Amino acid sequence: MRPLAPRITGAGFWLRDARAPACLMEAPPGPADREGLLRFDLRVEDGRIMALAPLGSAPEDAPSLEGGQLWPGFVDAHTHLDKGQIWARAPNPTGDFAGAVSSVMADRAAHWAEAEMEARADFALRAAFAHGTTAIRTHLDSYLPLARMSWPLFTRLRDAWAGRIALQLCSIAPLERFDGAEGQALADIVAESGGVLGMVTRLTGDFATPLPADFLPRLDRFFALAEARGLDLDLHVDESGETGARALREIAATALRRRFKGRIQVGHCCALTLQPEAHQRETLALMAEARLRVVVLPMCNMYLQDRVPCRTPRWRGVTLVQEMRAAGIPVSLASDNTRDGFHAYGDLDMMEVYREATRILHLDHPFGAWPRAVTAAPAEAMGIEAGRLRVGAPADLVLFSARHMTELLARPQADRIVLRGGRVSDATLPDWRELDRWVTPAGVTPGRG
Structure with missing residues (x-):
């Protein structure tokens, strides 16, 4: 070639x-x-x-x-460019979800500053560009006061990359962070930056565990923040193997009850595969009626979910993509985390994502319309014209x-x-050595250890 x-x-x-x-x-x-x-x-x-x-x-x-x-060109509708490429200085020694949260939180507190975040994000964007990606949505850890630095930084990166990669910005923080004055301030930052409002649900327990009394009121408040500002939503939902993680159904029901007019993308939705079939069917029907779009992160979820020391995983950690497609729910595939505590690998190569997803999720025999999941479907979820031959x-x-x-x-x-x-394009993949000055642990010579 x-x-x-x-x-x-x-x-x-x-x-x-x-x-x-x-x-x-x-x-x-x-x-x-x-x-x-x-x-x-x-x-x-x-x-x-x-x-x-x-x-x-x-x-x-x-x-x-x-x-x-x-x-x-590819469209990658769920990434974390603010976290990416930190593995060298912040590995996840257990490889599980708790280890990922711990390692990234510690790294964020100790190292995240404007220059080093810009260097890591620009490295990732250059890799995606060389692989053939034309649009990316990145989630940004949105905590105060960090968000007052990171959102302007990524807004500048978005402008600098215009014409090469269309970059969309989305918040991520636990649902409870959107309570009170902090929630108002975060939603205002997102709106002023032309972003998408996002959060993460963290329900636990088994299927019989009641929803926390404050969950639905908080979910209503979150929707209200978006409605007041005309914002779309992009939510991390039920990313665990606990059957008590039943936020997905409630998000769809809330969107219908409130007649929410914006786009809603939900990501992960891992727990749905382990819940009773009657609940699965009800949830899928509500999702389809509420026009939810799903983004699936197969490489990251395979890496994190059902990880137990010295035991082979019994569960793939991915959601019901075949059933969602059959129910008329649009499904996208995306990179998610790259070389941080949530996923030690990845290079923002959407052909790798499609190749691995085909194997993990059996998106073949026939291949059908699954190529849309890394092109047209995420473009439609992002509300942009891309990902089609026309x-x-x-x-x-x-x-x-x-x-x-x-x-x-x-x-x-x-x-x-x-x-x-x-x-x-003459773009080439950036050399890992470019990151050494930013992510090499103290006392370690780059390339040794």
Whole structure:
């Protein structure tokens, strides 16, 4: 594929003999094969897609993908750029959720400052950009006084990255933090920054455990804060293996009761898989009626959930994506945490996310419309135009030498070609050594220990 890149030049050109998932095309120029792929030619002019044409439409001397796949740029709708890349100085020795919270809280108190947060976030954005991502939503730990520094910082990063990555900002703090004056102040910061209001639920116990008496009043107050400011919601929900974590149903019911008009994305929803089937069915029906969108974080949840020392995990920790899709609930996949206490790995590569999710969640046989989960579906959840192959859209494309889905998912696709505005991107992955000055523990020589 790399010899193809020098041939993609000029303000106008054809790309010949490409394959793409038909589910990503607004107007497929032909029938799809058994894997859901369509073979076609594509025309780019002045940085935009000007034609999706039947195979054979392009001139014979046009650059050919030789049947390789062509996708729109990726959309990553759930990340944590403020936490990312701290593993070297703040590892999670147990690898479980409690260890993650402890390690990140200690690191936040000791190290989070404007310059080092900017360096880590910029590193992550450059990695995502090189992999072919065009839009990201990041959650920001929103505690006072930290939020008064971090939100302006990420607003500046959002502006600096405009035209390369569309960056959305979302708060994350425990639901109780939105009580009283602090909740008003946090919601105001989000609104003034053009962000999304987010929080995390932390219900515990078994399925018979009553909801805390203050949970529903707090949830109502949280919705009211968003309604008063015209904010969308993005919530971390039931991220545990405790069947008493039943916030998901109550969020859907609250949205319906209040006739909430904004978008609502819910993430994780892990506990739902362990709850009684009757509760699952009721919850899914309410979610569909309330128009909730779900974002699933398979790599992070596999890493954290059901982790017990010296015991093989019995549970994958991911939610009911197949049942949600069947119920008409849009599902996205996302990176979540990268190289911090919540997930020791990851590089904001959405093809890695899609590849691993396919294996973990059985998003194959057939592959169906699941390619939308890393492109069009998260774009719709974020309320942006991206993630689709359509005439008039920016030619932000990712080209793969892989022709069939088994070829695409068998390798990391390190030889992909990324186009931005119709031009071959020269972006490369940043070197880990750039982070040494920020995350190397005191007394350790970079690269040793």
